[in-house]
Amino acid sequence: MKTLDVQFALKDLGKLHYILGIQVYYTESGLLMNQSKYMDDLLHKLHMTDVKPMPSSSAVKRVLWYVNGTKHFGIYFQPSPTLTVSAYSDADWASNLDDRKSVAAYCTFVGNNIVS
Structure with missing residues (x-):
């Protein structure tokens, strides 16, 4: 960072927790990235926070139902x-x-x- 700081004004903000709709969770053996907050915000904006699993003729509702059920899935990275x-x-x-x-x-x- 010191090399970059010579060229650019930098500030260390600590560990990354949220960026571009992606949450970052740190564990002892790596880190997990998911978009659960982004999905919660989207479902709230569409007034679908209490969406229940049920058959629907609307493709959009089916996708949002799926998103609601899998929003805590993510990608795990380890050293x-x-x-x-x-x-x-x-x-x-x-x-x-x-x-x-x-x-x-x-x-x-x-x-x-x-x-x-």
Whole structure:
């Protein structure tokens, strides 16, 4: 930080707890990041804080019901002995017999932690 402080005015604000809608929780073995506060704020703004799991014909309501039930899920990061970058991908070309659409997915790790 001292090197950066020569070029820019910096201030140490301590440990990160909330940024860009993401909450950060520290544990003894790593940290957990989730968007539970952002989801709570969104559901409050839409007057849906007490949304109950029930069938709905509205796709938006189904998504918000799902969000409400999974808002405490997150990504867990832990210290890793190396910063090796590993990537995995998979593709299924035109396997859907109805529309012949393809499906592809990937994930990238830095050390033991998924980053994308």
